[in-house]
Amino acid sequence: MTTAAQVLSQFQAVGVETCFHDRHITPQIYADLNGSNWSIKDYEARGGYQALRTILGKDGGEGLSQDQVVATVKESGLRGRGGAGFPTGLKWSFMPRQFPGQKYLVCNSDEGEPGTCKDRDILMYNPHIVIEGMIIAAYAMGITVGYNYIHGEIFQVYERFEAALEEARAAGYLGDNILGSSFSFQLHAHHGFGAYICGEETALLESLEGKKGQPRFKPPFPASFGLYGKPTTINNTETFAAVPWIIRNGGPAYLACGKPNNGGTKIFSVSGDVERPGNYEIPLGTPFAKLLELAGGVRKGRQLKAVIPGGSSSPVLPASIIMECTMDYDSIAKAGSMLGSGAVIVMDDSRCMVESLKRLSYFYMHESCGQCTPCREGTGWLWRLVDRIHRGEGRPADMDLLDNVASNIMGRTICALGDAAAMPVRAMLKHYRPEFAAMIGKPNPQAATSA
Ligand SMILES: Cc1cc2nc3c(=O)[nH]c(=O)nc-3n(C[C@H](O)[C@H](O)[C@H](O)COP(=O)(O)O)c2cc1C
Numbered sequence: 001m002t003t004a005a006q007v008l009s010q011f012q013a014v015g016v017e018t019c020f021h022d023r024h025i026t027p028q029i030y031a032d033l034n035g036s037n038w039s040i041k042d043y044e045a046r047g048g049y050q051a052l053r054t055i056l057g058k059d060g061g062e063g064l065s066q067d068q069v070v071a072t073v074k075e076s077g078l079r080g081r082g083g084a085g086f087p088t089g090l091k092w093s094f095m096p097r098q099f100p101g102q103k104y105l106v107c108n109s110d111e112g113e114p115g116t117c118k119d120r121d122i123l124m125y126n127p128h129i130v131i132e133g134m135i136i137a138a139y140a141m142g143i144t145v146g147y148n149y150i151h152g153e154i155f156q157v158y159e160r161f162e163a164a165l166e167e168a169r170a171a172g173y174l175g176d177n178i179l180g181s182s183f184s185f186q187l188h189a190h191h192g193f194g195a196y197i198c199g200e201e202t203a204l205l206e207s208l209e210g211k212k213g214q215p216r217f218k219p220p221f222p223a224s225f226g227l228y229g230k231p232t233t234i235n236n237t238e239t240f241a242a243v244p245w246i247i248r249n250g251g252p253a254y255l256a257c258g259k260p261n262n263g264g265t266k267i268f269s270v271s272g273d274v275e276r277p278g279n280y281e282i283p284l285g286t287p288f289a290k291l292l293e294l295a296g297g298v299r300k301g302r303q304l305k306a307v308i309p310g311g312s313s314s315p316v317l318p319a320s321i322i323m324e325c326t327m328d329y330d331s332i333a334k335a336g337s338m339l340g341s342g343a344v345i346v347m348d349d350s351r352c353m354v355e356s357l358k359r360l361s362y363f364y365m366h367e368s369c370g371q372c373t374p375c376r377e378g379t380g381w382l383w384r385l386v387d388r389i390h391r392g393e394g395r396p397a398d399m400d401l402l403d404n405v406a407s408n409i410m411g412r413t414i415c416a417l418g419d420a421a422a423m424p425v426r427a428m429l430k431h432y433r434p435e436f437a438a439m440i441g442k443p444n445p446q447a448a449t450s451a
C-alpha cells in the first residue's frame with residue numbers, strides 16, 4: 001500500500017538539500033538564508049525594502065520615475081526565469097501605462113516543470129524579496145492590483161506567502177498610499193491545484209479567473225488582453241526576486257554579475273545522479289563543470305552520461321557537449337538545448353535513455369489539457385511508441401515514426417506544451433538512437449506497461 005510519505009515525496013523533494021549551504025556563488029536571492037529568517041524584520045535587516053524606499057524617494061533621495069525603473073531593468077540584462085528567457089525590461093515596456101482601466105500584475109509561482117524546485121524555496125524562505133520585486137514592477141508599470149499564483153501542491157508555501165503579505169501590509173509596504181506616497185498597490189495570493197498546464201501564462205490567467213486552466217490563443221498577448229481581458233504583465237517568481245538587488249545596485253552591476261545578454265545570477269535546481277542535489281545560485285555564464293562540482297559530482301564516482309539542462313522539456317545534451325558549455329541562455333541554446341527554468345537533471349552511465357524518455361512522455365501525455373488534437377492525441381502516441389520499444393515489442397520503423405509524430409506536433413499547437421513534449425523525443429533520438437535500436441525486438445521483462 002502506498003503511504004502518505006510516498007505520495008508526498010512525489011511532490012516535495014524530501015531529503016534533498018535545498019538552498020541552505022555555502023556552495024552558491026555570489027548569491028543575491030538565497031544569500032544569508034537559514035530557514036527561519038524569512039520574516040519582514042529579517043528581510044529589512046538584509047537591506048530589504050530599501051529599493052522600494054529609493055524609488056519612492058523615501059530614503060532622502062528624489063526617487064525614480066517609472067521610465068527610470070524600466071530603463072534600469074533593461075540595462076541589467078535580466079531575462080525571464082520562467083523558461084523562455086524573454087528580456088524583462090522589454091516586457092515591462094509593453095504595458096500600456098496610460099490605459100485608463102484596471103491593469104494587473106501576476107507572479108507565476110506555479111513551478112510545475114519536472115526538476116524545478118527553486119521558486120518554492122524563494123517563497124518559503126525569502127518571500128518578501130518577491131513582494132518587494134512585485135511592488136517595484138507595479139510602480140514601474142502603473143499597476144494597482146496584483147496576484148501571486150502559487151502551485152497547489154505546496155500549500156505550506158502558500159500559507160507562508162500569505163503570512164508575509166500580512167506583514168508587508170501592516171508595515172505600510174502594501175495597500176493604499178505606500179509609505180505615504182501617492183502610489184497604491186494591492187497584492188493577493190492564490191493557490192492552484194497542481195496542473196502543470198496552469199504554469200502556461202494564459203492558462204494561469206484562465207484559472208485565476210475561476211475557469212478551467214486551458215491556454216488561450218495568442219495573440220492577443222496578456223500585455224493587451226490579460227486577466228479579465230485587461231492589460232497584464234506576468235513574470236516568474238525568480239524574475240521578480242531579482243528586481244530589488246538591481247534597483248539597489250544598478251543595472252550595470254547586475255549585468256556584470258553574469259555575461260553580456262545574460263545578466264545576474266540564476267538558480268539551478270540540480271537533481272538526478274549527483275552527490276548533493278539541491279538549489280544552486282550562481283552567475284550566468286558559470287561553466288557547467290563548476291556547477292557539477294558544486295553539486296558534489298556524479299554520484300558514486302560514476303561517469304556522466306547526459307544532462308537535461310533546463311527542465312524536462314529541454315532537449316537532452318550528451319556529456320561531451322554539456323561539459324563544454326557555460327550555464328547561460330546563449331551557450332545552452334548554441335549547444336542545441338534551452339536553459340529553460342534552470343532544472344538540471346543529471347544522468348549517469350547506468351541510465352537507460354528509453355526508460356527515461358518513457359517517463360517523460362508519460363508526464364506530457366498526462367498533463368496535456370486536450371484542447372488541440374496534435375497535442376492531445378500526439379502525446380499519447382509518443383508515450384505508447386516509447387513504451388512499446390521499451391517492452392521489446394517495437395518495430396524497426398518505430399524510431400522514424402516516433403520522430404515523425406514529434407515533428408508533426410511541433411509548431412502546430414495552441415501553447416508550447418506540444419513542443420515541450422516533442423523536443424525531448426527528437427533530442428533523445430538524435431543522440432541515443434542506437435539505444436532505441438538495441439531494444440527493438442528484445443523482450444524486456446522488467447518493463448512495466450505503466451510509466
Ligand atoms: C506548459 C508550460 C508550463 C509553464 N510553466 C511555468 C511555470 O511553472 N512557471 C513559470 O514561471 N513559467 C512557466 N511557463 C512559462 C510562462 O508561460 C511564462 O512565459 C512565464 O511565466 C513568463 O515569466 P518570465 O518572463 O519571468 O519568464 C510555462 C510555459 C508552458 C508552455
Ligand code: SF4
Pocket residue numbers: 197214215367368369370371372373375376413414415416417418
Ligand atoms: S498544446 Fe496541449 S496543453 Fe497546450 S493548449 Fe494544446 S492540448 Fe492544451
